[in-house]
Amino acid sequence: MPSNVNTRPDQQHFVAPIEETPLVAIDAVKTEGKPTNLWTDGWRDVRGRPMFWISAALIVLVVIVALFPGWFTQVPPNNDCQLANSNAGPTDGHPLGFTKQGCDIYSRIIHGTSTSLSVGLIVTFLVAFLGIVFGAFAGFYGGWLDSVLSRLGDIFFSIPYILAAVVVMSVLSQYANVWVISIAIGIFAWPATARVLRAEILRVKNADFVMASTALGVSSFRILLRHVLPNSIAPVIVITTISLASAIVAEATLSFLGVGLPSSTMSWGNDISAAQNDLRTAPQTLILPSIALSVTVLSFIMLGEVIRDALDPKARAQR
Amino acid sequence: MAGYIVRRVLQAIPVLLGTTFLIYFMVFALPGDPVVALFGEKTPPPQVVEQLRERYNLDKPFIVQYLIFLGNIFRGDLGVSFSGQPVADILAQTFPVTLRLAALSTFFLMVGGIGVGLISGLRKGGVFDASALVVSLIFISLPIFVVAFVAQYVFAIQLGWFRTTVGVGAPWQDLILPALVLATASFAQIVRLTRASVIETEGQDFVRTAASKGLSRNRIVPVHILRNSLIPVVTYLAVDFGTLMVGAVVTEGIFNVPGVGRTVYQAIIRGENPTVVAFVTVMVLIYLVVNLLIDLLYAVLDPRIRYAK
Numbered sequence: 286m287p288s289n290v291n292t293r294p295d296q297q298h299f300v301a302p303i304e305e306t307p308l309v310a311i312d313a314v315k316t317e318g319k320p321t322n323l324w325t326d327g328w329r330d331v332r333g334r335p336m337f338w339i340s341a342a343l344i345v346l347v348v349i350v351a352l353f354p355g356w357f358t359q360v361p362p363n364n365d366c367q368l369a370n371s372n373a374g375p376t377d378g379h380p381l382g383f384t385k386q387g388c389d390i391y392s393r394i395i396h397g398t399s400t401s402l403s404v405g406l407i408v409t410f411l412v413a414f415l416g417i418v419f420g421a422f423a424g425f426y427g428g429w430l431d432s433v434l435s436r437l438g439d440i441f442f443s444i445p446y447i448l449a450a451v452v453v454m455s456v457l458s459q460y461a462n463v464w465v466i467s468i469a470i471g472i473f474a475w476p477a478t479a480r481v482l483r484a485e486i487l488r489v490k491n492a493d494f495v496m497a498s499t500a501l502g503v504s505s506f507r508i509l510l511r512h513v514l515p516n517s518i519a520p521v522i523v524i525t526t527i528s529l530a531s532a533i534v535a536e537a538t539l540s541f542l543g544v545g546l547p548s549s550t551m552s553w554g555n556d557i558s559a560a561q562n563d564l565r566t567a568p569q570t571l572i573l574p575s576i577a578l579s580v581t582v583l584s585f586i587m588l589g590e591v592i593r594d595a596l597d598p599k600a601r602a603q604r
Numbered sequence: 605m606a607g608y609i610v611r612r613v614l615q616a617i618p619v620l621l622g623t624t625f626l627i628y629f630m631v632f633a634l635p636g637d638p639v640v641a642l643f644g645e646k647t648p649p650p651q652v653v654e655q656l657r658e659r660y661n662l663d664k665p666f667i668v669q670y671l672i673f674l675g676n677i678f679r680g681d682l683g684v685s686f687s688g689q690p691v692a693d694i695l696a697q698t699f700p701v702t703l704r705l706a707a708l709s710t711f712f713l714m715v716g717g718i719g720v721g722l723i724s725g726l727r728k729g730g731v732f733d734a735s736a737l738v739v740s741l742i743f744i745s746l747p748i749f750v751v752a753f754v755a756q757y758v759f760a761i762q763l764g765w766f767r768t769t770v771g772v773g774a775p776w777q778d779l780i781l782p783a784l785v786l787a788t789a790s791f792a793q794i795v796r797l798t799r800a801s802v803i804e805t806e807g808q809d810f811v812r813t814a815a816s817k818g819l820s821r822n823r824i825v826p827v828h829i830l831r832n833s834l835i836p837v838v839t840y841l842a843v844d845f846g847t848l849m850v851g852a853v854v855t856e857g858i859f860n861v862p863g864v865g866r867t868v869y870q871a872i873i874r875g876e877n878p879t880v881v882a883f884v885t886v887m888v889l890i891y892l893v894v895n896l897l898i899d900l901l902y903a904v905l906d907p908r909i910r911y912a913k
Contacts, residue, residue, distance in 0.1 A: 436618055436619065436622070437622075439619045439622075440618075440619055440622035440623050440626060441626070443619055443622075443623045443888060443891060443892055443895075444623055444626065444627065444884075444888050445846030445847070445849060445850050445887075445888075445891070447850045448846075448849065448850060448853075448884050448887060448888070449626075449627075449630070449884075451872060451880065451884070452627060452630050452631060452880060452881060452884050453630050455872060455875065455877050455880055456630065456631050456877065458875070530745070534747045537747055537749075538747060538748075538749065538850075538854065541747075541749050541854070542853075542854070542857075542869065542872050542873070543872060543873050544872055557749065557750070557753075561753065561858075564753055564756065564757055564761070565757075565761055568757050571753055572753075572754070572757075575747075575750040575753070575754070578747065578750065579742075579745050579746050579747070579750060580745075582745040582746075582747070583741065583742065583745035586741060586744050586745050587741065590741065
């Protein structure tokens with residue numbers, strides 16, 4: 286190392302002279318501005334994107350249709366069917382025509398909304414709950430608890446959840462309803478969430494603020510709840526939004542396979558399944574509920590994408 | 605390397621036991637009576653119930669039943685379908701067809717998905733990239749049976765380019781449409797992964813070095829960028845094997861492809877629970893083995909994994 290005026294004889298590294306130190310940078314920190322965090326940054330990012338508003342509007346519409354089907358149609362979906370109208374086209378008061386059983390397609394689509402949405406929500410709550418409990422305990426406490434919980438997760442993860450739900454639902458066929466089918470899907474869908482959360486917690490738990498809390502004598506469960514979990518929940522929110530869409534697809538697939546909801550329950554999957562043999566002669570009976578299903582799924586997927594882009598800096602960089 | 609293989613195989617054993625136990629538990633310990641469920645709406649005569657209980661060892665304690673079931677699987681005895689044919693024989697007949705369908709579908713997926721992902725990644729933010737993003741979003745949202753019916757209606761019924769269902773012996777030209785449908789299930793994910801991977805690789809130092817050496821773009825893109833972007837994509841194919849299997853059940857059912865998927869589909873529709881369970885168990889075992897093999901292959905390709913504890 287060349288000798289330098291600022292270097293003392295025993296000093297091994299170079300120290301910049303005081304006039305070269307960029308003190309300006311420290312002075313330039315704004316003190317009056319609002320502090321930002323992941324969530325406020327995320328919200329600022331999200332609200333500027335048209336995709337967010339489109340998906341949010343669609344979801345609000347789906348929720349309203351599910352809660353108040355009577356606002357959209359006066360035709361009863363099941364009781365007013367006449368075989369004379371089988372697969373007939375649109376008529377006055379029946380804008381989308383009729384199913385094979387002569388029921389009003391529009392009314393059945395409207396009344397099927399709440400089924401899809403309920404399954405989606407129940408599965409999502411179940412997946413989020415199981416995923417957070419398993420992922421948080423496995424990641425935070427580690428050791429043998431991690432081994433046991435992670436292997437348990439591996440076992441559930443190794444069975445594709447639709448196949449697992451097919452097996453459960455074919456055994457429980459006489460009990461099939463919205464709750465049973467949601468539990469059958471959710472009980473096998475949580476490991477993905479648990480894995481994501483576990484990985485995130487492993488990253489967060491070595492942070493300085495966690496060590497600081499430990500030093501202050503905060504109990505470990507409280508650290509997990511108040512400090513670690515809130516800082517590692519972002520990827521869980523993303524995966525949860527997308528899992529809502531997957532759950533809706535899963536219910537429709539099971540109903541399509543004939544091991545879903547009983548035919549008395551209004552379900553898009555059931556209607557698609559019932560229409561499949563008439564694809565050649567009356568494609569609209571199959572296409573229309575498919576469109577309703579796909580648009581609902583699309584709106585949740587879009588929302589998940591927007592949230593991911595907003596919360597994940599890496600995804601933002603690749604945009 | 606040998607240590608890694610042994611460790612990885614040992615780790616797979618509890619998962620293997622756990623999954624088979626779980627499937628068995630679901631069928632025979634859940635509140636629904638599997639014997640009664642066999643008969644659907646009808647009430648079976650008590651003698652028949654008794655006989656079936658004995659045949660499926662339901663009169664023995666649960667754990668003994670499971671061990672017998674496990675022993676049978678490892679001896680290759682998967683039980684007998686309702687038509688009296690051993691499930692293992694049905695599997696041997698149908699598996700080659702499904703393998704061909706899966707191979708064709710994976711080929712379409714690799715060519716289409718990686719191709720679109722590569723162009724999107726290289727022209728990040730362009731018109732092609734934006735349209736690929738929209739199209740991939742739509743494909744993610746469409747359940748596979750909707751894609752299958754729409755494809756069947758448009759390409760087979762309206763345009764007449766393909767036959768609506770697969771003919772005897774499942775010739776290759778009949779498998780094209782089902783394979784394309786099956787490929788759409790993972791198309792979007794492959795496009796996105798490839799795109800992200802290409803963007804990341806393009807920013808690496810070795811790509812800049814290659815460019816500063818004066819290599820042409822035609823050499824940098826396939827040799828330096830594409831090859832180094834493919835590892836996560838290929839790994840994803842293994843993880844996504846489950847989607848492929850579920851997709852095969854639906855697609856083969858709709859297009860009447862005489863493969864494993866259609867057998868499962870028909871067994872589900874007819875309520876043949878023992879056949880469904882046998883096939884699901886086999887599918888899960890295949891899934892586990894495929895993932896194990898890919899993990900090992902991955903370790904051969906990437907020494908960092910081999911030596912990680």
